Amino acid sequence: MFLLAAGEPQKPLTPVLPEIVIGLLAFGIVFFVFYKKLLPAINKALDERHEKIEGGIDRAEALQAEAQQTLDEYREQLKDARHEAARLRQEAKEQGAALIAEMRAEGQRQREEIIAAGHTQLEADRKQAALSLRQDVGKLATDLAGKLVGESLEDHARQSRTIDRFLDDLEEKAESSGVAR
Incomplete structure (x- = not known):
């Protein structure tokens, strides 16, 4: 406004000196307030955020390392468990094979015992049957011989000799006919 009164022509792009001074003074006051009050709060918030981000990254890296370590431990435990299971399976197979053998x-031993007992019993029964048959045949032979001879063969010693001689003859005949066949 002063320039208009002085009569000088006004240049639209040239600022007026008092406006420049007032603008610089107002800018300085605003800058000082921002610098003293607002800038420390902004820096503090940025530092806290930076610390949170850095701390979060560090925690994430630590957690990731811990998770990887835990995963490795689980894999090792799983590997050990698989080896243990394979070992136990092998032991069970070996024990099963040993038990089967x-x-x-034991079955073979019992079978042999049963066969031996059967043979023994069969031999005892054969001897008993032969003895019983021998006595019955002897009695019949004595009775028949007594009827043929016409005398009694009741004398025990004579009867026994006669029976034994008769049966021995029968056995010889049976053996000779068995050998001839």
């Missing part, structure tokens, strides 16, 4: 041996 033992049971077969």
Whole structure:
């Protein structure tokens, strides 16, 4: 406004000196307030945010490392468990095979005992039958011989000799006919 009164022509792009001074003074006051009050609060918030971000990254890296370590431990435990299971399976197979072999041996032993007992019993029964048959045949032979001879063969010693001689003759005939066949 002063320039208009002085009569000088006004230049639209040239600022007036008092406006420049007032503008610089107002800018300085605003800058000082921002610098003293607002800038420390902004820096503090930025520092806190930076610390949170850095701390979060560090925690995330630590958690990731811990998770990887835990995963490795689980994999190792799983590997050990698989090896243990394979070992136990192998032991069970070996024990099963040993048990089967033992049971077969026991069955074979029992079978042999039963066969031996059967042979023994069969031999005892054969001897008993032969003795019984010998006595019955002897009695019949004595009775028949007594009827043929016409005398009694009741004398025990004579009867026994006669029976034994008769049966021995029968056995010889049976053996000779068995050998001839």
